[in-house]
Amino acid sequence: MKSSDELRQILKRIDHKSYGFYKDLAGGYNFGEYQLFIDHVQGDPFATPSRVRFVVERKFHQFPSRLYDEKCKKVALEDYLLRLLNRNIRAAEQRGMGSGKSGTITTCRPGQEMLERTAVAIGDKLEARIEVGFPARGRTILSDEMEKILFGLLPQIAERTFYYARLRQEELERRMELAVDQQAIAKELQLKKLVAFVADGSILPRLSGVSDLPMKDGIPFTSPESLRVEMNLPYHGRIQGMGIPRGITVITGGGYHGKSTLLRALEAGVYPHIPGDGREYVVTDATALKIRAEDGRCIHHCNISPFISHLPGGQNTDDFITENASGSTSQAANVIEGIEAGAKTLLIDEDTSATNFMIRDALMAKLVTDDKEPITPFIRRIRSLYEDAGISTVIVIGSSGDYLSVADTVLQLDHYRVKDVTARARELCRMENAQVRQQEEPFPQLLFERRLRAGGSGQHERDARGRRDDIKIKTGGRDYVMINHETIDLRYLEQLTDNGQTAALGYMMRIAIQQLLGGNRTVRQVVEHLYSLIDKNGIQSIVPPNYPAGHAVLPRPQEFYQCLNRYRLLK
Template identity: 50%
Template sequence: MKTAEELRDLLNRIDRRSYPAYKDTRGSYRFPGYVLFIDHVQGDPFAAPSKLSIRVPGRTAGYPEELYNNPRKKTALEDYLIRSFAKRAGKFSFQAKGSGKSGVIQVTRCGQEILKRTACTIDAHTGDVTVRFEVGFPANGRTINAKELIKILYNYLPECVKGGIYYQSQDAVQVRKVMELAEDQASIRAQLEGNGLVAFVANGSILPRESGVSGKPLKDSVPFVSPKELEVTMDLPYRGKIVGMGIKKGITLIVGGGYHGKSTLLKALESGVYPHVAGDGREYVVTDETAVKVRAEDGRSIRNVDISMFIGQLPNGKDTKSFYTEDASGSTSQAANVMESIEAGSKTLLMDEDTSATNFMVRDELMQRVIHREMEPITPFIERVRMLYEKYKISTVLVAGSSGAYFEVADTIIQMDCYVPREITELAKEEAKGYPRLQLPEDTPVLPDFDRKVKPSAGLRQKGRVKLKTMGRDGVMLNHETIDLRYVEQLADAEQLTMLGQITRYLEEEVFDGRKTLKQAVEQVAEQLETKGASVVCEGNVLPGNLAFPRRQEIYACLNRYRKLGTLEQKERRQ
């Protein structure tokens, strides 16, 4: 390891040379209070900025061990430090001048969710804090401007480290509140099972968002207040008693007029699988962490999924016990999404009538009389939803605005009225008595064994290094293959998609062997991520600063939409 002065001497020597001379700066340098790592140097001033990291020893950082002595506290503190460092770095970004991206200092931009990220990591044993970020090395044209880089490394960064990372520079009360909120959120999640709930929405929560592209709370919106019939009290370790609406296990129907808050409530429940920062309005909205939003997804690929619980004998003779298509319909895609969610371990399905295939969800009495059951291969979800809960303990929360068919099968019915929830189960059930009862099919299907074995696809490395490209929250590319993730709605951050790309590449190269099932492969990589960290799935075990951890459910969702996924067909496995 070299000293900071050695780096300064090097920069002075290469000043005004051609830009590639910056490559000589790669390495580690000891600065007062921290070590600077120059991990990757950009090829020219117009390319992606250079990748740097800073490691502050635990004694210097100074955070009490009680603030990071379990995974949820640690993640919350890491998230706080990313935001703190980024706030200070933003003040200095582009203060150093030059061409292209010269002078940019950028760190992961966190949203409202608290996600485990690689931009900041705290060593659970030593308390060492590592922050990963990017810097545009300054140039005039394509000539090195070392004096401007010296400004960044010797004037700006020390201020960012001191003000953004050191505990002595932080508001100790605010840091402690971050830890307390993380513990309270975890306490609610732990109490869901004991209270027979799939979700909890605290009174006073602000559910509406500013806009469709903003995660911030809408100003002057109606605070959430639970109906008395559904009120639950949670006893939290720091906040104490908190009252809100408990959504019970079973089948919950959310109804109401248009623009009255049905989908807003469901969106909050979707996002409730993640903890949220203070001030978000949904800090105390907590959902079963295995919950999956299920929708129709026309055109997606399906790789040998057993959808026979919902789709029977098709006219074209396709095997629905090992259904394969490159261009799914609305009904077959939603059937596959349900089965894949169950395979991924989901115990709660979240659905919105607006994004569902009508023929998958329900068939009215008149249609049943005209098109007899034996002529219709689709068994609608309404005829299976009760069985899924009673036999397999898989709950459903469904938003419906136009069809009252689910009144009969629902356990709890909530009406949203101008963003105020009302419990109307008894009223709706009474009204439903005047309509013909639902005719359920006689068969009682069983869940498949989910034994899809996966082999590696050929040619992933035909041209050397696998190229990964993330397209925001729409998808990720492996070489020229795009995995479309637009409709995996619980992906909260583009960095989760980047991580999914890394995971897919790793599984293809290291895990898929034709003997393991998809479930075994995903569980293996999930366990490795938990025990060894994100570097296990990165090439050369080099950890970039732009990754955020997805849930197991999103790993499954990504692989199921990967068109090169080499699942073996049923008939191949029988041989």
């Protein structure tokens, strides 16, 4: 490793030379309390900024091991340091150092969730990754400006971020305690046989449709007495709130009264949230998966026969394949694939579902008899899905009243306030003689042994079969990931919450393609292999040194299954 003095000498040597000479800076430099690595140098001032990494030995950072001796605490500590790093970058950054992106300093910008990220990682060493725009005028190197960054701004940022003794230790301790409490709630869900917990006082509404911040003056959540549960958390102590039991839960109410707001809070509850979010103590079964219709998606060898018995033309629904699914076939596949992905709770909103998949009323059943209708609607499977497969459902209903007859729990939203109206719903069902109009069959025990390979023709096949180093990754926010020339549409994966999760999916697909081509593994084996690799070596182990698609944020296995299932080159 070179010294910081050698870095100064290189800067003097390349001053006012063409931009390409900046590549001479690549490598590691010792700055005493930290090491600075220049991992990737941008090609010109207008290109994506250069990749730079801080490394701080434990003897210097001095964070007590008790702050990261559990996974939940480690993620919370890394998240805290990343947010602090962002604040200190904004305080120190000086733009206007030259052309293009000269002088810009950025890193991963987290949302409201505490997630495992590559941007900051702590263990024996503390590592932090940032991007720096190397200064130039036109394509001429400005070493004086670069020296200000390397020997002025970056040391200032490091000093304010990476050393335990210089931080607000009480604030950091509170963050660790929250993470432990959130983990305790997740464990209580299992013990109390709940799919979710929503603490009294939570603020569920968001500021706007494009902001995940809590709504100012939002109505605090209050649990109905019949569903109120109490937990005793390690640090918070006694906490009360609504426990949603396993089984079938229907959420109903008038339009704009908060039904979808509650469901979105449950969707987000699979992740821990930061203090001040309003949903810190909203915790959902970690495997819970949002299911919806998704017209036009591809489907690979999926057994949708529990919902679709036959199709015109004799198409096999036991082994269904299509490049352009309908609303009902896509939602059926999403349910079956969710089961394969290990989801124990399904979250469904009537508004984003295919009507003919969800329900068929009595009048239509008389006109189109069961022997003429290939679709077994979800309402006729929802009970056996729970009783035979152990999968709960939380469903928002505004107009399909038949779901009241199969519900274990019925919640009504009235001006964002929750009422337990289960008894009233059952009374109405008895008065109207409402019942599911076909005897349900047991939900079948499905085998998930799909063995996939990458396929295609021409350029696409060459893309799929290239070495992993040749596979290029590009992302578009949370909307898509592109593997070379093939785009995977992720717009309907509604529980993706961070752009970095899309980048991570790209990096994971990059490895998975090679795994699929190199061995006779099932989809489940590929997913388990990747996540065991990440558990053992950290999320950094799946990311190339220059992380071309951006910082990676770990998605859940459920989202990786969904991404893999939407890759059209798989056969």
